[in-house]
Amino acid sequence: MTIPGPAEVKACCAAAYSGDAVALLLGESYHPGGLPLTRRLAAALDLRPGQRVIDVASGPGATARLLAAEYAVTVDGVELGEPAVQRARVAAAEAGLSGRVRFHRGDAERLPLPDAVADAVVCECALCTFPGKQAAAAEFARVLRPGGRAGITDVTVTDGGLPEELITLNAWVACIAGARPAPQYAELLAAAGLRVIREERHDDAIARMIGQIEGRVRLLRMTAAGRLAAAGIDTSAVLRYTALARQAVADGLIGYRLLVAEKTLVP
Amino acid sequence: MAGMPVRAPGPGRSPAVGRRDRDEVFLEYTKSICPVCKVVVDAQVNIRGDKVYLRKRCAEHGWFEALVYGDAQAYLASARFNKPGTIPLAFQTEVRDGCPSDCGLCPEHKQHACLGIIEVNTGCNLDCPVCFADSGHQPDGYAITRAQCERMLDAFVAAEGEPEVVMFSGGEPTIHKYIVEFIDLAQSRPIRTVTVNTNGIRLATDKSFAAALGERNRPGKAVTIYLQFDGLTESTHRAVRGTDLREIKQRALDACAAAGLTVTLVAAIERGVNEHEIGDIIEFGLAHPAVRSVSFQPVTHSGRHPQFDPLTRLTNSDVIELIAAQRPGWFVKDDFFPVPCCFPACRSVTYLLTEGTAGQPGFGVLPVPRLLQVEDYLDYVSNRVVPDYAVREALEKLWSASAVLGTGTTEEQLRAAAEALDCADACGVNLPEAIANLTDRAFMIVVQDFQDPYTLNVRQLMKCCVEEITPDGRLIPFCAYNSVGYREQVREQMSGVPVADVVPNAAPLQPLLVTSPYGSKIAGNGTGRPGGRHRYGPPAATR
Numbered sequence: 001m002t003i004p005g006p007a008e009v010k011a012c013c014a015a016a017y018s019g020d021a022v023a024l025l026l027g028e029s030y031h032p033g034g035l036p037l038t039r040r041l042a043a044a045l046d047l048r049p050g051q052r053v054i055d056v057a058s059g060p061g062a063t064a065r066l067l068a069a070e071y072a073v074t075v076d077g078v079e080l081g082e083p084a085v086q087r088a089r090v091a092a093a094e095a096g097l098s099g100r101v102r103f104h105r106g107d108a109e110r111l112p113l114p115d116a117v118a119d120a121v122v123c124e125c126a127l128c129t130f131p132g133k134q135a136a137a138a139e140f141a142r143v144l145r146p147g148g149r150a151g152i153t154d155v156t157v158t159d160g161g162l163p164e165e166l167i168t169l170n171a172w173v174a175c176i177a178g179a180r181p182a183p184q185y186a187e188l189l190a191a192a193g194l195r196v197i198r199e200e201r202h203d204d205a206i207a208r209m210i211g212q213i214e215g216r217v218r219l220l221r222m223t224a225a226g227r228l229a230a231a232g233i234d235t236s237a238v239l240r241y242t243a244l245a246r247q248a249v250a251d252g253l254i255g256y257r258l259l260v261a262e263k264t265l266v267p
Numbered sequence: 268m269a270g271m272p273v274r275a276p277g278p279g280r281s282p283a284v285g286r287r288d289r290d291e292v293f294l295e296y297t298k299s300i301c302p303v304c305k306v307v308v309d310a311q312v313n314i315r316g317d318k319v320y321l322r323k324r325c326a327e328h329g330w331f332e333a334l335v336y337g338d339a340q341a342y343l344a345s346a347r348f349n350k351p352g353t354i355p356l357a358f359q360t361e362v363r364d365g366c367p368s369d370c371g372l373c374p375e376h377k378q379h380a381c382l383g384i385i386e387v388n389t390g391c392n393l394d395c396p397v398c399f400a401d402s403g404h405q406p407d408g409y410a411i412t413r414a415q416c417e418r419m420l421d422a423f424v425a426a427e428g429e430p431e432v433v434m435f436s437g438g439e440p441t442i443h444k445y446i447v448e449f450i451d452l453a454q455s456r457p458i459r460t461v462t463v464n465t466n467g468i469r470l471a472t473d474k475s476f477a478a479a480l481g482e483r484n485r486p487g488k489a490v491t492i493y494l495q496f497d498g499l500t501e502s503t504h505r506a507v508r509g510t511d512l513r514e515i516k517q518r519a520l521d522a523c524a525a526a527g528l529t530v531t532l533v534a535a536i537e538r539g540v541n542e543h544e545i546g547d548i549i550e551f552g553l554a555h556p557a558v559r560s561v562s563f564q565p566v567t568h569s570g571r572h573p574q575f576d577p578l579t580r581l582t583n584s585d586v587i588e589l590i591a592a593q594r595p596g597w598f599v600k601d602d603f604f605p606v607p608c609c610f611p612a613c614r615s616v617t618y619l620l621t622e623g624t625a626g627q628p629g630f631g632v633l634p635v636p637r638l639l640q641v642e643d644y645l646d647y648v649s650n651r652v653v654p655d656y657a658v659r660e661a662l663e664k665l666w667s668a669s670a671v672l673g674t675g676t677t678e679e680q681l682r683a684a685a686e687a688l689d690c691a692d693a694c695g696v697n698l699p700e701a702i703a704n705l706t707d708r709a710f711m712i713v714v715q716d717f718q719d720p721y722t723l724n725v726r727q728l729m730k731c732c733v734e735e736i737t738p739d740g741r742l743i744p745f746c747a748y749n750s751v752g753y754r755e756q757v758r759e760q761m762s763g764v765p766v767a768d769v770v771p772n773a774a775p776l777q778p779l780l781v782t783s784p785y786g787s788k789i790a791g792n793g794t795g796r797p798g799g800r801h802r803y804g805p806p807a808a809t810r
Contacts, residue, residue, distance in 0.1 A: 034640040039649060062654055069652045095652070208601075215637030222622055222633075223705055 031125035032256050033153060033205035038063050039070070041122060041151040044198055044260045047071040051119035054078065054143055056108050056136070057126030061088030061101065067122070068092075068100045076118075077103040078111055109135040111143055118143045121150040127188075128155045128179040137192035144263040150194050155179035155206060156255045182257050194261035206256040207249045214242045291315040295726065298366065301325030302720035302771050303779060303790050305752045307368060310724065314339040320578075321724055331775075333577035333721040335612070338584035341600075342612055347648040350607035350663065352378035352730060355426045359741045366725040367751045370743040372426070372734065380742055381608055381668035381732040383423040383430060384464075387411050387449060388438035389758060392468055394786070395508045397535055399570035399717070399749050401769060401785040402438045409761035410438075415738045416449045422740035424456050431669035431676065433736075434462040434493065441469035447479050454488050460674045464493040464533075466512070467519030474522060481526030489674040492523050493562075496532035498544035499551060506540045506573075507566075524557035529673025531711075532558055537566040537573070538581055545586065546593030553632070553710060554625035559672035560711035563590075568719040568771040569749035571787040576774045583615050583716045590712070602634035603714065604641045608667045610727035613718075616666050618681065619710045632710070635684070641666075658684060668732050670711065678706040718746035720771050 033040075047053065049072035055064045058077025061084075068075050079085050085103045092101040106112040108123070109132045121140045130136045140150045157179045180188075186196045221235045248254040291313040299310035299321065310323035312335070319336035336342040360373045372380075386400065389408030402408075411419070423430050433453050440446050440463060453461045463480065470477050470492070484490040496516055497507040504511045523530050532552045536542055545563060552558040565581035566572055584600075591600045598617075605611035623630040643650065644659040645666060653659050661683035664670060670677045682705070718727060723746060731744035735753075738761060743753050755766040767789040770780060781791035 035643045035652075035654075036646075036649065062652075066652045211637050212639075215633055218622060218631070218633050219620065219638055222620060222708070 031153065032155075032209040033202055035062070035066060037153060037202060037205055037258070038066055038122075038124065040200075041124070041153060041258055041260075042067055042071055044258070045120045045122070045149045045151045047073050047120060049073065052076070052117060053120045053122060054111070054113060054118045056111065056121060056123040056140070057129075058084075058088060058103060060084050061091055061103060063122065063124060064088065064101045064103070065092055065095050065097055068097050069095070073119075074100045075102070076113060077101065078106045078108065078113070079103060080105070080107055109139060111139045113143050115142050116145045119145060119148050121148070122152075123150070124153045125155065127152055127185070131178070133180070133188055134191065137188045137194065140189075141192040141194050141263055144194075146263055146265045148263050149197075150189065150259075150261045150263070152185065152189070152257075152259045152261070153202070154185060154257060154259075156182040156185070156257050158253050160253070179254070182255070185257065185259055186261075189259070189261040193264055195264055196259055196261045198258070198260040200258040201255060202258055203249060203252075203255040206254060207246065210242050210246045210249065214239060214246075217242070291320075294319070295724075297321075298725040299323045299723045300367065300720060300751055301328050302331055302773070303328040303776065305720070305768055307365070312724065314342075321722055331577070331721060334580055334582060335716075335722050335724070336584055337582045337588070341584045341587075345605040345611040345615075347642070347646040348605040348607045348611040348666075349730075350645075350647050352376075352608075355379040355742075356428050357425045359422065359426070366729050367723070367744075367747045370741065370747050370751070370753060372742045372744075375729065376744075377730040378608065378732045380423070380427055380430070380734040382432045382434060382734070383427075383742065384434045384436050384733065384735050384745065385411075385416065385419050385449070386436050386438060386735065387416070387440045387443045387446065389762070390442065391437060391439040391466075392442055393439065393466055393508060393510070395571075396786075397507045397537070397566055397572050398786075399567040399572075400436075400438065400754070401570040401783070401787045403785065405785060407762045407764040407784075408438070409758065410443055411738055411761075413445055413448060413452070416445070416452055418740055419736040419738060420453055420456055420458070422742065423736055424458070426742055429457040429459070431458075432460045432462055432671060433458050434464055436464040439466055439468070441465050441476065447476075447483075450480070450483055450490060454483060459487070459676060460489040460491060460669075460671050462491045462493050462531075462671060464495075465519075466495045466508070467516055468512075470494075470522050471515045471518035477522040477526040477528065481528055484526075484528055487675060489671070490528065491671050491673050492528050492530045492557075493533055494519060494523075494530050495535070496548065496561075497534050497536075498541040499547050500541075500544065503541040503544060507535055507537070520555050520557050524555070528557060529559045529671075530555075530557045531560040531562055531671070531713075533562045533564065535564055535566045536581055536586060537575070538579065542581065542589055543593070545589045549590070549594060549597075549712065550625070553621060559709070560713065562713040562715060564714075565716050567717040567749065568721060568773065569717075570754075570769055571785065572772055574772050574774055574777070577721045577771075580722075581716075583612070583714045586714045586716075587615060590714075597632045598634065602636050603712075604636060604645065604666060606666045606668065607645050607647060607663065608669075609732045610730045612716075613727055613731070614668065614713065614715045616670070616711065616713050618665060619712070620705060621708045621710060635665075635681075639684070672709060672711050678709070681706050681709050718750060720750045720769075721773060723747075723750045 051073045053067055053073045053075045055077045058064050058079045061077055064075040064077040067073050082105055085105045088103045092098050104112050108130050159181050217235050217238045293313055295312035297310050301308055308323045308325050310321055312321050317339045319339050319342045320332055321335045322332040324330045358372050358374045360369050362373050362375050363369050388410035389402050391402040394403035450461050480490050497503050501511045534548050549561055552561045563586050587600045587603045591598045602617045603615040606614040606616055618635040619632040621632050643654055644662045661680040664680040728744050728747055733745040734742040735745055735748040737757050748754050752768050755768055759766040769787045770790050772788045779790055780788040783789045
């Protein structure tokens with residue numbers, strides 16, 4: 001089995017999330033835990049009105065809008081997929097938030113923002129998809145001011161790894177194949193100068209997301225079987241993957257973590 | 268003093284020397300009524316052993332306690348699904364003595380009427396052992412006139428403008444000789460949907476009746492059927508209805524299918540009677556072409572019912588757990604969400620899309636909440652940002668007491684919610700036209716625990732959106748009507764025959780109870796006799 005190369009994976013993920021059939025399966029800006037987990041993350045970041053937050057892999061911008069509206073912060077969303085950036089800008093304008101929410105097309109491993117400008121960085125269910133995880137963590141640290149916090153939610157896997165069927169390109173877009181054991185995320189962040197101050201398990205969130213993907217695949221099978229086939233989606237194959245993934249969650253092989261890390265004052 | 272201490276309040280179970288912790292979490296302080304004399308009393312809601320109980324004390328009749336929610340976590344989580352109410356166009360009464368004595372609706376009521384009920388009679392062609400309305404073959408009672416029906420409809424229209432749903436109930440409404448004219452009266456007003464709540468006997472035996480209803484079911488003016496359907500076994504039929512109606516139900520459903528009428532199966536569920544049939548009822552409903560929804564209602568311990576234990580009664584969370592346990596391949600309990608228009612602990616709903624043909628290999632159900640995060644839209648406490656307000660609006664109308672499948676309004680909203688799942692511009696997989704056919708595959712499951720004199724909590728009552736319309740033109744929350752004494756009051760006024768306050772046939776109350784002329788239980792010592800109800804004030808006839 002060939003493991004795809006980093007560039008291929010990154011392009012694939014960005015394309016998937018920015019608006020093809022996989023976006024439909026995952027839903028508008030969906031990530032495990034949904035808005036409730038975003039709020040939990042925001043609370044752990046201790047956001048104050050007027051602070052500046054960078055949302056890495058901001059998708060169509062739902063988290064950015066939520067943070068701006070509910071926590072009165074300004075948000076810079078960075079997203080690799082151009083269509084998602086466009087959608088995010090439109091949605092922010094419609095919500096009357098253009099003044100406080102900006103979106104940039106950019107790569108998580110080379111954030112298009114200056115050093116030490118952010119009070120907080122959020123990155124939801126995306127670090128696992130970045131081939132250059134250490135480079136991305138270093139970028140989080142670079143843009144944070146000393147004492148600033150990074151809030152990460154992400155997929156975890158056990159040290160023993162995953163069933164082989166899940167380690168394919170198809171599975172990359174579901175964040176699974178690039179996921180790391182939980183301690184490795186903490187190590188990545190620590191190596192970048194970000195000290196983990198909080199860690200929570202939210203495994204039920206990923207179980208629910210898998211259920212949602214299954215539900216959407218079944219909905220498509222009911223309503224648009226022909227078009228699905230034309231778009232190259234094999235529903236039974238997708239449902240096979242989701243069943244494997246669901247079992248892996250039940251077996252404790254796949255989980256979901258929330259981590260908050262603080263940029264040390266003295267690098 | 269009746270002396271029926273359910274449990275002594277206060278600390279500790281043992282004579283220990285030191286201080287001891289209570290065995291429960293005190294959650295709410297509220298008001299309720301004494302189930303015996305109906306006087307308004309203070310009440311408290313407590314969590315004990317992961318279950319939610321309401322406890323109260325009447326100075327004369329002592330302590331009472333009832334289970335109100337079987338899953339404390341679910342009860343607490345439901346609190347967020349609470350939509351700000353809508354103010355009706357007109358109130359019928361004034362605030363004088365406070366809830367629940369001023370019905371209604373009084374200006375302190377927190378919600379408009381999603382559903383208005385008109386009981387056209389007290390007579391029935393059955394004498395069911397379970398009947399919250401205490402109806403049957405009875406020498407007294409009443410049937411409303413056309414003029415009264417018009418007045419009731421007009422009161423509803425005055426309060427709502429364009430009401431979504433009026434339900435004709437009883438008694439058995441189909442034996443009222445003017446029932447079809449009543450439907451015409453409703454349809455001549457700006458009321459979108461008429462629902463007939465029936466045992467199905469007339470539908471099964473009078474083809475012209477089903478046809479007459481079918482003719483009146485037309486686009487924008489739906490007529491739908493709310494059919495009592497408690498199970499599929501003879502023992503259930505005998506226990507709940509007193510007779511085996513299985514053949515009648517089948518014929519009624521077939522007549523509805525032939526007449527193009529959409530049916531909700533309504534199952535009264537009681538512990539030890541038919542709780543094992545919940546999954547079977549869903550499966551039966553999915554397979555019958557006329558049935559588009561099933562409503563499960565723990566037996567309401569108002570009116571007439573067999574003896575029950577208030578501490579182990581069925582609640583919404585129990586029914587949802589039974590659904591998940593009896594059809595594990597189809598449902599998990601998280602597929603159900605509280606309805607935010609009423610008080611969220613009162614009603615939970617899910618919608619399904621069906622795949623394939625019921626009974627055939629490959630048949631499956633897909634609960635709609637698995638397609639989107641319902642709480643991102645219907646959690647009114649946390650959400651200051653909603654991903655898409657059109658989706659919220661669609662979900663609000665689906666998760667509502669006025670949602671009736673088989674009506675244009677509800678199917679439009681289902682379509683709107685489904686369309687929101689489309690990824691609009693980008694993806695090359697677009698759903699809209701396919702979704703136009705999707706609503707035919709939609710199915711609704713409702714779980715509704717009505718309050719009784721034991722469980723009544725004015726906190727829930729004040730936001731009730733299901734109202735009984737009285738002949739004198741009031742709109743009284745359904746559970747107040749059945750629990751507080753309004754039903755008895757209206758029957759007495761309409762029939763001219765004194766009617767005693769009904770007392771729940773609860774195990775701890777047995778020493779107090781005697782049987783009323785209608786088969787329900789009343790206090791044997793004269794408590795709750797008609798003269799005792801003056802505290803609820805005069806009817807609104809003079810207003």
